[in-house]
Amino acid sequence: MPASTVESAASLPPAAAAVRPSGKPPFESWGRYPKYSSRLVQLHWQSDFPAILAGSHEHVLPVGMGRSYGDVCLLKDGILLQTTGMNRLLDFDPQTGVITAESGVTLAQILEFAVPRGFFLPVSPGTKYVTLGGAIANDIHGKNHEAAGSFGNHVPCFELVRSDGKRLLCSPRDNPEWFHATIGGMGLTGLISWAQLRLKPIVSRGIDYEGIQFHGIDEFLDLKQRYKDVEYTVSWLDCVSTGRNFARGIFMLGEHSRVPAELTRSSEPRLRFPANAPGFALNRTSVSAFNTVYFHKQRKPHVRLLQDYEPFFYPLDSVLHWNRMYGRNGLVQFQYVIPWDGAKEGTIAILREIANSGLASFLAVLKTFGDIPSLGMMSFPLPGIMFALDFPIKAGLTFPLLERLGDMTLDYGGRLYPAKDAAMTPHQFQSFYPDWERFARFRDPMITSSFWERVTDTTGARPTV
Amino acid sequence: MTLSAFDPQPAPAGSVHPVQRHNASLSAKVTRKILVLGATSGIAEAVCRIWASQGAQLFLVARNPEKLAVVAADLKTRGAAYVGTAVADLDDTEKHAELLSHAVNSLTGMDVALLAHGILGDQARAEQDFQHAAQILHTNLVAPISLLTWLANYCVQRRAGLLAVLSSVAGDRGRKSNYLYGSSKAGLTAFLAGLRNRIDREGVTVMTIKPGPVKTAMTAGMRGSEKFADVDKVAQSIVTAVDKRVDTVYVPFQWAPIMWAVRSIPERIFKKLNL
Numbered sequence: 001m002p003a004s005t006v007e008s009a010a011s012l013p014p015a016a017a018a019v020r021p022s023g024k025p026p027f028e029s030w031g032r033y034p035k036y037s038s039r040l041v042q043l044h045w046q047s048d049f050p051a052i053l054a055g056s057h058e059h060v061l062p063v064g065m066g067r068s069y070g071d072v073c074l075l076k077d078g079i080l081l082q083t084t085g086m087n088r089l090l091d092f093d094p095q096t097g098v099i100t101a102e103s104g105v106t107l108a109q110i111l112e113f114a115v116p117r118g119f120f121l122p123v124s125p126g127t128k129y130v131t132l133g134g135a136i137a138n139d140i141h142g143k144n145h146e147a148a149g150s151f152g153n154h155v156p157c158f159e160l161v162r163s164d165g166k167r168l169l170c171s172p173r174d175n176p177e178w179f180h181a182t183i184g185g186m187g188l189t190g191l192i193s194w195a196q197l198r199l200k201p202i203v204s205r206g207i208d209y210e211g212i213q214f215h216g217i218d219e220f221l222d223l224k225q226r227y228k229d230v231e232y233t234v235s236w237l238d239c240v241s242t243g244r245n246f247a248r249g250i251f252m253l254g255e256h257s258r259v260p261a262e263l264t265r266s267s268e269p270r271l272r273f274p275a276n277a278p279g280f281a282l283n284r285t286s287v288s289a290f291n292t293v294y295f296h297k298q299r300k301p302h303v304r305l306l307q308d309y310e311p312f313f314y315p316l317d318s319v320l321h322w323n324r325m326y327g328r329n330g331l332v333q334f335q336y337v338i339p340w341d342g343a344k345e346g347t348i349a350i351l352r353e354i355a356n357s358g359l360a361s362f363l364a365v366l367k368t369f370g371d372i373p374s375l376g377m378m379s380f381p382l383p384g385i386m387f388a389l390d391f392p393i394k395a396g397l398t399f400p401l402l403e404r405l406g407d408m409t410l411d412y413g414g415r416l417y418p419a420k421d422a423a424m425t426p427h428q429f430q431s432f433y434p435d436w437e438r439f440a441r442f443r444d445p446m447i448t449s450s451f452w453e454r455v456t457d458t459t460g461a462r463p464t465v
Numbered sequence: 466m467t468l469s470a471f472d473p474q475p476a477p478a479g480s481v482h483p484v485q486r487h488n489a490s491l492s493a494k495v496t497r498k499i500l501v502l503g504a505t506s507g508i509a510e511a512v513c514r515i516w517a518s519q520g521a522q523l524f525l526v527a528r529n530p531e532k533l534a535v536v537a538a539d540l541k542t543r544g545a546a547y548v549g550t551a552v553a554d555l556d557d558t559e560k561h562a563e564l565l566s567h568a569v570n571s572l573t574g575m576d577v578a579l580l581a582h583g584i585l586g587d588q589a590r591a592e593q594d595f596q597h598a599a600q601i602l603h604t605n606l607v608a609p610i611s612l613l614t615w616l617a618n619y620c621v622q623r624r625a626g627l628l629a630v631l632s633s634v635a636g637d638r639g640r641k642s643n644y645l646y647g648s649s650k651a652g653l654t655a656f657l658a659g660l661r662n663r664i665d666r667e668g669v670t671v672m673t674i675k676p677g678p679v680k681t682a683m684t685a686g687m688r689g690s691e692k693f694a695d696v697d698k699v700a701q702s703i704v705t706a707v708d709k710r711v712d713t714v715y716v717p718f719q720w721a722p723i724m725w726a727v728r729s730i731p732e733r734i735f736k737k738l739n740l
Contacts, residue, residue: 026691044507044682045532085682088539102535113543 027080030323031069032330033393033422036076036450044085046102046193050163052081053446060163061449062191064131065106068138069333070422071450072186078448081191083133089113090194097199098156103133103192108266108317110197116263119199120256122154124313126365133192138419139184139379141386143232143254143313146370150381152183153372158195163446167193172375181442184376186418188443188452205264206257207232209307211298215248217348223251224368231255232312234367238291239351239360239389240284247351248295249366254312266310272320279327282361282392290362316363326392331361332422334405335388337369338414343385346412350405354389357401364389377439380417388420399423418451429455497521498572500565502555502612503582505532507681508631510539511700512579517545524549524568527582547572555582556604558611565615577707578616580609580630583649585683591645598645605649610656617660620669627670629707630657634675634715637724640740661712673713674703677720 026040043049043062053060061075063082074080083104091100097119099110107121108128114120123142125135134140136158141150148154157171160182168190170179182189214220220235227233230253237249316322323331338346347366354360365388369381391398402423406416415432416424430436440456499516501509504525513523517540525540527533530552541548549571553564569575586601613628620626635643636650654673661671678684678693687693699716706714715721730738 042682042685044685046535047531085685088535089542090535090538092542 027063027066027074027082029069029071029073030067031332031422032323032326032328033332034071034074034450035330036071036074038075038077039079040082041079042082042085043104043191046086046161048086049081049161049191049193050165050446053163059448060446062133062137062187062447064104064134065129067127067130067134068419069331070418070420071454072138072418072421072452073134074450075448076450076453083131083191086193092117094119097201098196099199100194100196101132102194103131103136103158105132106130107132107135110199112265114199115202115205116265118201118203118263120202120309122198122200123148123151125151126314127317128314129317132195132197133187136183136192136195137185137187139374139376139381140419141369141381143234143367145372145381146228146233146368147231149370149372150374150376150379152375152379154198155183156196156198158182159193160190161193162190163444178442180375180377181439182376184374184379185439185442186378186449186451188447188449190444190447202256202263204257204259204261205309206259206261206306207254207309207312208257209305209312210253211303212251212253213248213295213298213301214251215245217247217344217351220247220249220251220366221344227251227253234365236294237351237364237366237387238295238362239354239364240288240291240358240362242355246355247348250295250298254307256309257306269318269320271318273322273324276324276328277326279329279392282326284358287360287362294362326361326390329393331390331392332398332402333388333390333420334402334423335386335417335420336405336409336414337380337382337384337386337417338409338412339382339384341384342412342414346408346414347385347387349412350387350408353401353405353408357397359391359394359397359401361390361392377435377442378418378433380415380419382415384414388417418455421451424455426455426457497576498524498574500524500526500568500572500575500578500616502526502578502580504550505529505536506581506583506631507683507696508676508679508699508703509579509581510536511696512581512703513540513545514543514697515700515704517541517543517548520544520546522547522572524551524572526551526553526555526564526568528552528554555608555612558608561608561611562615565612565619569619575616575619575626577627577629580612580628582608583631584646585643586646588643588645601645602649602652605646606652606656609653613656613660617664617669617671621664621667624668626668627672627707627710628660629672629674629703631674631676632657634677634720634724637675638727638735642740665712670710670712672706672711674706675713675715675720675724677715677717677723679716 025035025037059075059078060081061078063073063080064084066073086102086104087109088102107130111128125140125142135151136155139150139152157169160168160170160178168175168178170182172179212223214223232254235249235251241248367386369383369386371383374381406424406428409416410428410431499521501513501523503509505527523540523545525533525537533550533552537548537550551564583605584601591598591601616628632654633650635647636654639647657671657673676699679696679699680690680693681696684690684693694717702716
C-alpha cells in the first residue's frame with residue numbers, strides 16, 4: 001500500500017474562494033476599514049512556507065490575529081498567510097527567561113504558559129491577542145517604553161524565511177541588516193518562522209496601581225516627571241471637552257507587585273460585543289457623557305489599589321469584538337509620536353483641532369516614549385509624547401481631518417504609526433520614515449501589503465470613503 | 466490506572482527521573498503513560514498539549530520527522546515528564562508489532578493509547594479510482610484494526626488500560642459528499658463496539674470519539690471551515706472523556722442530538738437529500 005499523503009496547506013485554494021457569498025471578506029483588520037477581498041490560507045507548519053507558493057505568482061502577506069487597525073495586515077486581491085496555526089513552544093529556559101516559539105503563538109498563549117511559571121512579557125501592548133510574529137513585525141510598544149524600549153529590544157533572535165526558500169537566522173550579530181529590517185518591517189521582509197523572546201520574572205499577578213486625575217498637558221507632564229521611576233505609566237484623555245475641562249484625563253501608574261501571590265492562569269473572557277452598533281450610536285453627546293462618567297469613575301482625584309494584570313494591561317480584551325461598537329463602517333485610529341522639541345506645543349494644537357472637530361471617541365491614550373532606541377529600521381517610537389485616538393468613520397469628515405492631523409504631526413517633527421493607520425498619504429509616510437527606500441531593498445519580492453502599496457504609490461491616489 | 470503502584474517488580478534504581486517522582490506526588494494523572502499514534506494530527510496535538518501540561522509521559526508516532534520534532538519540542542516545553550518519538554508510516558501494518566513494543570518499552574508501560582491518524586481522502590477521486598478508495602479504507606480502518614489488535618491484547622494481559630480512538634460523525638450515516646471516509650469510520654466504529662463488548666469486562670476501556678468538523682490542518686480550505694469547532698475546545702472534551710472513561714463521546718457534544726436526528730431520517734427521504 002503506498003504511503004498516504006494529506007499534507008496541511010499543501011496547495012493554495014482556488015481563486016473562486018476569494019469572497020464568500022455574503023460578501024464579507026475572510027479577514028479584517030481591527031478597524032474593519034478598509035475591507036478588501038483576498039484569499040486566506042492557514043500555515044500550520046514551518047515547512048508550509050514557501051512550499052505553499054509553488055507555481056504561484058500572486059503576492060502574499062503573512063498575517064497573525066489582525067489586530068493592527070488599518071491596512072498593514074491586508075492585501076487587496078492577494079493571499080494572506082495566517083500564521084496562528086504555527087503556535088508551538090519550542091523551548092523555555094527558566095534560568096534566563098528566554099522562550100523560543102513559532103511566530104503564530106499569541107501573547108495570550110505565552111502568558112498562559114509563562115505566568116504560572118513566574119514570568120511575564122517584557123513589553124505588553126494594549127491587547128494580548130496579537131501574535132509573536134506580529135509583535136516583532138510592528139515593533140510594538142507598551143506602557144513601559146521608558147524602562148524597556150519596544151518589543152524588538154527583547155528579541156534575541158529569530159528565523160526569517162524568504163519566498164525563495166532561504167532561511168536566515170537573524171540577530172544583532174547574525175544577518176544584522178535583516179534583523180533590523182524585519183523588526184518593525186510590517187511583515188514585508190519574509191515570514192518569521194520562529195523567534196525568541198526574553199521574559200521577565202514576576203512573583204504575583206498583581207499590579208500596584210495608582211490613578212490620578214489631571215487637567216491639561218502641563219499637569220500631565222508634571223505627573224510624568226514626578227513618577228518617572230515608575231515602570232508602567234499611561235493616561236486616558238478626554239478629547240471632547242473644551243474650556244475648563246480641555247485635555248483632562250487620568251494618569252495611571254503601575255508596578256508589578258513585589259508581594260508573592262498565587263500565579264494562576266487567566267480565565268477566558270465571557271463578554272462579547274454581540275453585533276454591529278448602529279452608525280449613530282457614537283455621537284458627541286454619548287461620547288461626552290461617557291467621558292464625564294469615566295473621569296469621575298474614580299471618586300477621589302488620587303486612588304491606589306492592587307489590581308490584577310489583566311484589567312491593567314488589557315482592559316478591552318474582556319469584551320471580545322469590541323470594535324463592533326463602531327458599527328459596520330468601522331473605525332480608524334490616529335496615533336502619533338512627536339519628539340520633545342515640538343511635543344507639548346504640537347499635542348495642544350492637535351488636541352484643539354480634534355476637540356473642535358467633534359469626531360473624537362472615548363478611546364484616547366496619552367503617554368511618553370523614553371530614550372531607548374528601537375532596533376527596527378522602520379520602528380515607530382521616538383523620545384517624546386505619543387498619543388492615540390479612535391475615530392468612527394464619517395463620510396466626508398474623518399479623512400479630511402486625518403489628513404490635517406497628519407500634516408500637523410509632520411510640521412511638529414513627529415510621525416504616525418503604520419500599524420494603526422489607514423489614511424496617511426505617500427508624502428506623509430515618506431517624510432515620517434526617511435529610511436523607507438533603504439528598507440524597500442529588504443522587502444521580499446513576493447510579499448507586499450495594501451499599506452505598502454498605498455504609501456509608496458507616487459500617483460497621488462488617496463483613500464476614499 | 467497507576468500501573469506502577471501495583472507492579473510487583475520494584476523499578477530499577479535511577480530509572481525514575483527526579484522530576485517525575487516529584488510530580489507523581491501531586492496527582493495520579495501525572496504518572497499517566499500515553500501512546501499517541503498520529504501525533505501530528507491537529508486533534509491529537511491539541512489533546513497532547515493538555516496532557517503535557519498535566520505532566521504526562523508521552524510516546525509520539527508520526528510519519529513526518531520535522532513535524533514530529535517540533536510537536537515533541539512543544540510538548541516537552543509545556544511540561545511533559547517524558548517525550549519519546551518514533552517516525553513510522555502506520556499504513557505499514559507489518560511493522561506495527563515492533564513499533565508498539567518499542568513504544569511501550571520506552572514508556573515502561575502504557576495507561577492510555579490515542580489513535581488519531583487518518584486521512585480525509587478525495588471523495589470525487591475515490592468514486593472513480595478504486596485504488597484511492599482502498600487507500601482510504603486501509604489508512605482509516607485496516608491499519609487501526611492492526612494496531613488495536615496488538616494494543617487490546619497487551620491491555621487484556623495487564624487487565625488495565627484505555628484505548629481512545631478517533632472515529633467520526635461521518636461514520637454514523639453514509640452521505641454522498643464523503644461516503645468513502647464515512648464508511649472507513651463506520652467500520653471503525655463497529656469494530657470498536659465489538660472490541661469493547663469483548664474486553665471491557667477484562668478491565669480495558671475502549672473509547673469511540675466522534676468529532677464533528679474541527680478546524681485543523683486536515684479540514685483547512687474546506688467550505689465553511691471557519692465555522693468548524695475550535696480544536697482546543699474539542700481537545701478539552703476528549704481529555705475529560707478519557708478521565709471519565711466513557712464509551713462513546715461526540716465532540717463537541719452538540720453532535721450527539723444532530724446525529725441522532727440524521728440517523729432517524731427514513732432512507733426513502735434521506736436518499737434524496739444533498740448532504
